[in-house]
Amino acid sequence: MEDIRNELDKLEEYLKIKPLYWDFDKGEFVWIDTRLIPWKELYRSTKDYHRVAQAIKEMEIRGAPAIGVSAAYGLALATIYSNASKVDDLLKDVKEAYNVLASTRPTAYNLFWALNRLWNVILSNYEKNDLEDIKQNVLNEAHRVYIEDIKNNVNMGKYGSKIIENNSRIITHCNTGALATAGFGTALGVIRYAFYEGKSIHVYADETRPLLQGARLTIWELKKEGIPSTLVVDGASGLLFSKNMADLAIVGADRITLTGHVANKIGTFNLALAANYHKKPFYVAAPTSTVHPTENPNDIVIEERSQDEVTNIMGKLNITVDGTEAFNPAFDITPPEIVEGIITEKGIVKKPYLNNFKALLYGRQ
Numbered sequence: 001m002e003d004i005r006n007e008l009d010k011l012e013e014y015l016k017i018k019p020l021y022w023d024f025d026k027g028e029f030v031w032i033d034t035r036l037i038p039w040k041e042l043y044r045s046t047k048d049y050h051r052v053a054q055a056i057k058e059m060e061i062r063g064a065p066a067i068g069v070s071a072a073y074g075l076a077l078a079t080i081y082s083n084a085s086k087v088d089d090l091l092k093d094v095k096e097a098y099n100v101l102a103s104t105r106p107t108a109y110n111l112f113w114a115l116n117r118l119w120n121v122i123l124s125n126y127e128k129n130d131l132e133d134i135k136q137n138v139l140n141e142a143h144r145v146y147i148e149d150i151k152n153n154v155n156m157g158k159y160g161s162k163i164i165e166n167n168s169r170i171i172t173h174c175n176t177g178a179l180a181t182a183g184f185g186t187a188l189g190v191i192r193y194a195f196y197e198g199k200s201i202h203v204y205a206d207e208t209r210p211l212l213q214g215a216r217l218t219i220w221e222l223k224k225e226g227i228p229s230t231l232v233v234d235g236a237s238g239l240l241f242s243k244n245m246a247d248l249a250i251v252g253a254d255r256i257t258l259t260g261h262v263a264n265k266i267g268t269f270n271l272a273l274a275a276n277y278h279k280k281p282f283y284v285a286a287p288t289s290t291v292h293p294t295e296n297p298n299d300i301v302i303e304e305r306s307q308d309e310v311t312n313i314m315g316k317l318n319i320t321v322d323g324t325e326a327f328n329p330a331f332d333i334t335p336p337e338i339v340e341g342i343i344t345e346k347g348i349v350k351k352p353y354l355n356n357f358k359a360l361l362y363g364r365q
């Protein structure tokens with residue numbers, strides 16, 4: 001346990017903002033409510049995994065990697081605070097928590113990846129029949145998921161920064177920074193890394209309707225670090241590219257198949273099309289924990305959210321006629337043909353994605 005704490009301390013320098021963390025002294029999971037962060041920092045703690053599930057479902061915690069790390073801690077909480085006195089009963093409690101956490105958001109693959117990772121730790125320790133040992137191992141695994149996410153983000157930054165030339169003007173969509181991960185960021189991590197390396201860059205942040213992650217969170221993160229930025233509406237990318245005001249696009253991902261199909265926030269596909277039409281590169285940055293090991297893009301589940309998010313702005317202002325029907329898919333799928341490269345913590349994956357992902361993940365084609 002002690003070395004995990006030291007390793008976390010070493011990572012502090014990367015954590016400009018901490019959206020969630022395990023408080024070793026209190027023995028509690030603590031997070032900042034990301035909805036309120038631009039206006040007011042709110043710290044909360046819980047020992048109840050239901051609260052973690054609620055935070056993911058209601059998008060206090062959002063962004064695929066942050067969802068994965070939170071779910072890992074959620075399952076760890078369910079394990080640690082289970083009242084079971086027998087290992088079989090503990091397994092039942094944890095399976096119930098697994099199902100509750102898995103039902104929160106359907107698209108972010110990191111959620112299922114993280115839950116399975118912890119569940120496998122329980123299964124592989126089952127034979128020992130030692131409750132305390134299982135609890136400790138599960139908590140340690142959640143810490144590892146957390147630490148690895150930060151490290152992977154930094155490594156993505158290192159690889160990804162190579163594609164960003166000095167004086168680049170970059171369009172990004174949704175929020176992919178420290179607020180969407182355990183720290184640092186995926187697409188925004190790449191941008192941040194290039195900026196830390198001294199490159200002169202300018203970021204155009206799509207506002208990202210309907211929940212405005214770009215306007216509320218990405219712009220907030222960029223401003224906090226002094227990275228030059230401009231807020232644009234989601235439909236602006238065609239004009240930005242055609243007027244030679246932007247050079248490339250980088251986004252994150254909620255799920256990527258081995259074939260290179262990329263599920264990300266609704267509007268991403270349109271951005272990729274605009275980039276492709278203007279022969280500008282469209283990149284994706286995501287850790288390999290976002291890669292769903294399937295060759296079938298139809299396996300991607302697209303979350304459909306409430307119509308109210310479209311007919312209202314943040315539940316505050318009705319913007320349409322009463323009784324209007326709205327369709328609100330939270331994500332779209334960008335086909336591999338128009339993805340220039342996928343930046344992972346292990347390097348940049350290029351076409352053909354199926355062969356190259358298999359080689360990267362399994363060491364074979």
Ligand SMILES: CSC[C@@H](O)[C@@H](O)C(=O)COP(=O)(O)O
Nearest residue numbers: 062063064174176180252253265
């Ligand atoms: C590093 S986050 C990558 C994606 O999760 C991000 O681009 C995104 O679409 C987030 O959607 P959200 O609905 O806010 O969870």
